Structures are given as C-alpha cells and as structure tokens.
Amino acid sequence: MTETVAPAKPLLSVKAVHRHFQTAGRKLHVLKGIDLELEPEKLIMLKGRSGSGKTTLLNLIGGLDQPDQGEIYFRGNPFHKMRDEKRTEIRRKEIGFIFQSFALMPLLSARENVELAMRMAGTPRSQWKERALYCLDLVGLSRRINHRPFELSGGEQQRVAIAKAIAHRPNLILADEPTAELDSQMGAQVMAVFRKIIETEKITICMTTHDPTIMEVADHVFEMVDGRFIQP
Ligand SMILES: Nc1ncnc2c1ncn2[C@@H]1O[C@H](COP(=O)(O)OP(=O)(O)OP(=O)(O)O)[C@@H](O)[C@H]1O
Numbered sequence: 001m002t003e004t005v006a007p008a009k010p011l012l013s014v015k016a017v018h019r020h021f022q023t024a025g026r027k028l029h030v031l032k033g034i035d036l037e038l039e040p041e042k043l044i045m046l047k048g049r050s051g052s053g054k055t056t057l058l059n060l061i062g063g064l065d066q067p068d069q070g071e072i073y074f075r076g077n078p079f080h081k082m083r084d085e086k087r088t089e090i091r092r093k094e095i096g097f098i099f100q101s102f103a104l105m106p107l108l109s110a111r112e113n114v115e116l117a118m119r120m121a122g123t124p125r126s127q128w129k130e131r132a133l134y135c136l137d138l139v140g141l142s143r144r145i146n147h148r149p150f151e152l153s154g155g156e157q158q159r160v161a162i163a164k165a166i167a168h169r170p171n172l173i174l175a176d177e178p179t180a181e182l183d184s185q186m187g188a189q190v191m192a193v194f195r196k197i198i199e200t201e202k203i204t205i206c207m208t209t210h211d212p213t214i215m216e217v218a219d220h221v222f223e224m225v226d227g228r229f230i231q232p
C-alpha cells in the first residue's frame with residue numbers, strides 16, 4: 001500500500017476576491033481577483049506600489065472588511081459570509097495586528113500595553129503577568145518592561161507592539177509596513193524577532209513592505225500590481 005502525505009492545510013485561503021469602493025459617485029475597482037493561500041508557520045510578504053491594494057487585502061484577510069466577490073476562509077471559517085460580530089470574535093482571539101506607527105497606549109508601560117491586549121482578547125487575568133513577561137522577553141525587552149513608549153526607541157516600541165500582538169496566542173499576525181518607520185538596523189532586528197516567533201509560537205506572519213532587503217527573509221513574496229498578483 002502506498003502512503004500519501006496530506007498537504008499542509010492552509011491557515012487562510014483567499015479565492016477570486018474582488019473589492020470595490022464607491023467614492024464621490026465613482027466606483028473604484030481596487031482588488032481584481034486575488035488568490036492567495038497562507039500556510040502555517042510561514043513569513044509572507046506583500047509588495048507593490050502605493051495604492052496597489054496591499055492594505056485593502058490585509059484588512060480583508062484580518063476580517064476587518066469583507067469582499068464584494070470571492071471567498072476568504074480563515075481556519076475553515078468563511079469570513080466572506082460571516083456576520084460582523086462573529087468575525088470580530090474570531091479576529092480578537094486568533095489574529096494579531098501590527099502597524100507602521102506601533103499603536104501603543106502612551107501612558108501605559110510596556111508590560112501594561114501587553115496586558116491590555118490580553119484583556120481585550122479575553123485571556124484570563126491570572127495569565128496576564130506571566131505571559132506578558134514571557135512575550136517581552138521573547139522580543140528582547142525584559143529590561144524595559146516598566147518603560148513607557150516615549151522612553152523607548154522606535155525599534156523597541158515596535159518590539160513591544162509585537163509582544164502585544166502575540167500575547168493572546170493568535171495563529172496569524174498581520175503587519176502593515178511594520179519596518180517603515182525604522183532605520184535598517186532596527187528593521188533587521190524586527191525581522192529577526194519575526195523569525196523567532198514564527199518558530200517558538202508557531203505563528204504565520206503576513207506583512208507588507210517596500211524594502212527589498214527586508215524581502216530577502218520572506219518565505220514567499222507576492223507582488224501586487226493594480227489589484228492583481230503578478231508572477232515573479
Ligand atoms: N475605504 C476606502 N474608500 C475608498 N477608496 C479606498 C478605500 N480604501 C482604499 N481605497 C483606495 O484603494 C486603493 C488601494 O489602497 P491601499 O491602501 O490598499 O493601497 P496600498 O497598496 O496599501 O498602498 P500604500 O503602499 O500606500 O500603503 C487606493 O487608491 C485607495 O485610495
């Protein structure tokens with residue numbers, strides 16, 4: 001008898017997705033038939049000119065928005081036809097977001113910022129302290145836990161944001177230009193942390209970037225041109 005090995009099930013599948021926006025009486029066709037599969041424990045990057053539709057696609061993948069046509073399955077959940085409340089619940093529990101501008105609460109310490117993320121995700125309070133310290137250690141900030149954002153460098157703030165995004169044990173991290181506000185050394189540090197958390201936390205990361213040196217560490221790079229992926 002021959003044994004067949006089942007292919008790794010995708011964490012997320014995007015099938016023939018279209019998204020339009022209506023502005024000032026004009027219909028803008030932004031995504032024009034996107035197909036994409038994200039496998040577990042991979043680092044995927046989206047590149048493409050400004051306005052090509054990268055952030056629009058990330059918002060759909062993260063369940064923040066829904067397509068006009070096509071299908072999106074996140075761990076088997078049909079995001080394209082789920083009600084807002086149900087999508088929001090899955091997003092809060094299973095997806096983490098990282099933004100270009102860090103999005104930390106200015107009056108809270110690094111540790112409190114990470115704990116806040118767990119509170120929002122519904123993680124039991126009894127786990128907050130230990131998990132926050134673990135995540136901050138993972139991103140190399142165990143000596144900065146009581147610092148507030150303005151007492152941290154840009155690279156350190158982005159690493160707090162990473163600790164915050166992974167604290168509730170999501171399966172997927174979405175990061176929109178996470179290195180754009182960092183110099184190349186800090187950007188490289190953030191990418192090293194991404195690689196480490198993919199391994200230790202068994203997470204998939206899908207991010208956008210314009211930086212060719214950052215793209216070198218990706219498992220797959222997809223290039224978007226005018227709402228479609230082009231073959232490399
Ligand atoms: N809510 C919206 N309403 C109307 N138009 C929108 C909306 N969101 C995005 N767009 C338009 O869709 C296009 C794609 O935007 P998007 O933000 O996805 O681009 P991007 O590839 O992320 O660009 P950048 O590299 O500058 O971040 C742009 O022309 C933008 O103006």
Ligand SMILES: [Mg+2]
Binds near residue numbers: 054055176
């Ligand atoms: Mg964008």
